[in-house]
Amino acid sequence: MSAPNIVWTRIDERLLHGQIRITWGKHTEANLILVANDEAAEGPNAAFMQAGMKASAGGEYAVRFFSIQKTIEVIHKASPKQRVFILCNTPTDVARLVEGGVPITHCNVGNMHFHEGRRQIAKTVSVNQQDIDAFERMVKLGVSCTVQNTPEQTPVNVLELAQVGA
Template sequence: MPNIVLTRIDNRLIHGQVSTLWCSSVGANLILVANDKVAADPMRQSLMDMAAPAGVETRYFTLEKTINVIHKASPRQKIFIVCETPADVLKLVEGGVPIKKVNIGNMHMAEGKRQVATTVAVDDNDVAAFRRLQELGVELEIRRVPTTPPEDISKLFR
């Protein structure tokens, strides 16, 4: 069983806040970005590598590759999975990735979305993915940084 210490939805993927605060908070030594576009974009990968803390490895896998290889992870790898959208997390869970809890950190406002929490904007597809994750037994948490209390998860469904 892979040692997944945190799964986070953040449309910025790896950035200073993720790398410094969350990695140290959960003790991660590997950040796995599960994202089809970034897996094929060496330029974005190298930019994100610069934001990763010293001593923390990075991997950039497609969703499918993540599903196929996550169970081969060494137990000493403390894996922090970062996804862009709730639909991506849902695909991982339905593909057999043993994600028990999802931290919802940052989902930017965009056309067709509504602001539901400090840093979270959703559309109907996002809400459907969150509902399905809950049905599959995944705990959801809205929290920007580890030092702040979680926000009320019911905000997602209003």
């Protein structure tokens, strides 16, 4: 079994949408977007969620919807020709992937909107303690975690931002 060709991993609460296709997909030269999300893969509204996200992909990418556990189980079966862009909506899900053996080395943090119980650490990123704990777990496992909304922006370490905003 060879290592999967993971070209990008991003956290975005909205999961797959136009900015992913137009900006990040082209920037990373991905040809497969893997939405690793339990709800989108198996939840009661999965078919509806998948239809909207597939439409957002515009036919430019193969799109898969796997639960976190299924991603852990099958990612190493990916063809070397697949340039995989993993998309999650929480840092906890990315941490679960890493802890499950998915060889992620970098996590791009894009959109984590402000909700009750969160504090804003960047224009498009708000976190709670569970999020910070997940980022810390990833960093301990060798994953760099940076906030960068678009490729033109300079990436900033998410934990440094969290400390400044504390």
